[in-house]
Amino acid sequence: MSGGLLDRVEVEADEEPDLKVEETTVSDTPISEDVGGSMEGLLGRTFTAILATIIVPFFLVMWFDEYIPVSLNALMPLILLGGAGVSWFWLGLQNPLEQGNTAIMSGAIVVLVALMLAVTPTLLGTVLTGSMSFGGIEASDDGSEFEVKIRQNGGSGSHDAVVNIVRNGVSVYDSTHTFSIDKSDGLGDYGLFTIPVDSVYSGNALGSSGGEYTIDVSIGGQTWSNTLDSNFMTRTVTEGQTDVTPVFIGEGSGQSCDDGSVRCVSGVSLSVWAGLESQNSPLALPWANFNFTASMTGPSGTIVTYPTVEVSMTSASWDSEGGLYGDGTAIMGDEGYAILQLEGDAEQETLSIVSRDMWQGDEKGCYTFTVTITQDPFWGEETVTASSEHSFQSQDGSETWLPGC
Known part of the structure; x- marks a missing residue:
């Protein structure tokens, strides 16, 4: 019996399930x-x-x-x-x-x-480095020089540019400029050098006797050729012109003549042109510097001598002599034609005139208005003179002022 009990215990012990232990692992x-x-x-x-x-x-x-x-x-x-x-x-x-x-x-x-x-x-x-391109040419505001711009894709350093400028087949400028790629803008890095206009200029680029300026810029093995702005390189006055416009009072004007004439001259408006020759009136030279004097003579000699007018890039100035000759400043050539209406001591019919009282012009006959133009030596040493003749007469109680004598 004991043997059987022991056998049962052993069997039950053998049949007990194994205990499983769950292990916790760390990932x-x-x-x-x-x-x-x-x-x-x-x-x-x-x-x-x-x-x-x-x-x-x-x-x-x-x-x-x-x-x-x-x-x-x-x-x-x-x-x-x-x-x-x-x-x-x-x-x-x-x-x-x-x-x-x-x-x-x-x-x-x-x-x-x-x-x-x-x-x-x-x-x-x-x-x-070395991949360069021509960046263009720009004129300075005062017209005294122009800038040559060279662009480079990256890099820096100093470079030598050999510059040669030719006009009408003749070299007028040959020089080497050292510059650095030390500036940048929205288009990339660039360097520049400047050339004074007076070191290049040898005559107008435009006009009958003109010739274009061609510039060659060489850096290393690269060369760029361009033409300088012809307007910028046209500085020499080649033609002058004058005109006298009479202003009348009397019948129909609301003003009477002092001598009882039906119609009489109360003054004259003096106009001067100075610029580049053309088929009509001289063309404006916006970059030119020059001076001119103007005078009007009559049968007995000079009756009006206008103060010297100095013109610099269309800006004209002169001594107004206290208002006797306008306000002393004006613009000459802002509309394409190089005309300046000389200001006087009075205004009539929207014109500034030299009144008859200034020149006491009672004498009838031939009147000549003359302008003499001189220039800065850089732009040309020649003097340009122009004049116009006008016949001042009286007939049937009315005065007339007609072109020609």
Whole structure:
């Protein structure tokens, strides 16, 4: 019996189920691999962060640098460091070495992109140095010189430009200019040098005796040829012209003549042209500097001597002698034709006139109005003279003023 009991106990002991112990395990998955759910997800977020916080700000600053008061060299490292820091924070990176391979790869990409952008300007300057282009020619505001602009894609340094200017097949200027690529605008980096007009000028570019100015600029193995602005390079007065317009009072004017005449001359308006010869009136020379004197003579000699008029780039001035000759300033040649109406001591019919009282013009006969034009030596030493004749007569109680004598 005891044997049977022992057998049952052994059997029951053998049939008891095994106790299962659940072991708690700690995941070794890095934090960075959980973000985004996969390596592809984190890498996608990495490129998005780099684009938004590093690449876009970098190129925006590069493009609009001319509008930013801070130096680009000082600003760019801050942009790249700040962008890399924002990307690092956006991606949840702390110490990638403790966050797994994906985090290490993501952090390495951020750093690599920032470094590549940091050296981009230097690489461009090294690779593209010498890739120059002609940037154009601009006249100075006062007309005394013109600037030659040379553009370069990256890089800097000093360069020598050999300049030759030819007019009518003859070299009028040959010189070497040293300049540096030390300026920039919205189109990129550039340098410039200036050439005084008086060191080049040998005569008008326009007109019957004119000749264009061709400029060749050579730097290294590159040469650019251009034509200088012909208007800018036309400074010599080649033609003058005068006219006298009478102003009448008397019958129908509301004013009576002192001597009882039906119609009489109360004054004359004097006009002068000085410019480039043409089929009609002389054309304006907006860049020219010249002086002229004007006088009117009658049967008994000179009756009006106008103060010397100085003209500089269409701005005319003279001594008004206290209002006897207008206000002393005017614009000459602002509408294409180089005309100046000389101001006098009175106004009538919208004209500024030299009144008859000034010249006491009672004597009838031939009157001649003459202008003599002289120029700055740079633009031409020749003197230009022009005159017009007018017949002052009286017939049947009315005075007349007609062209020609």
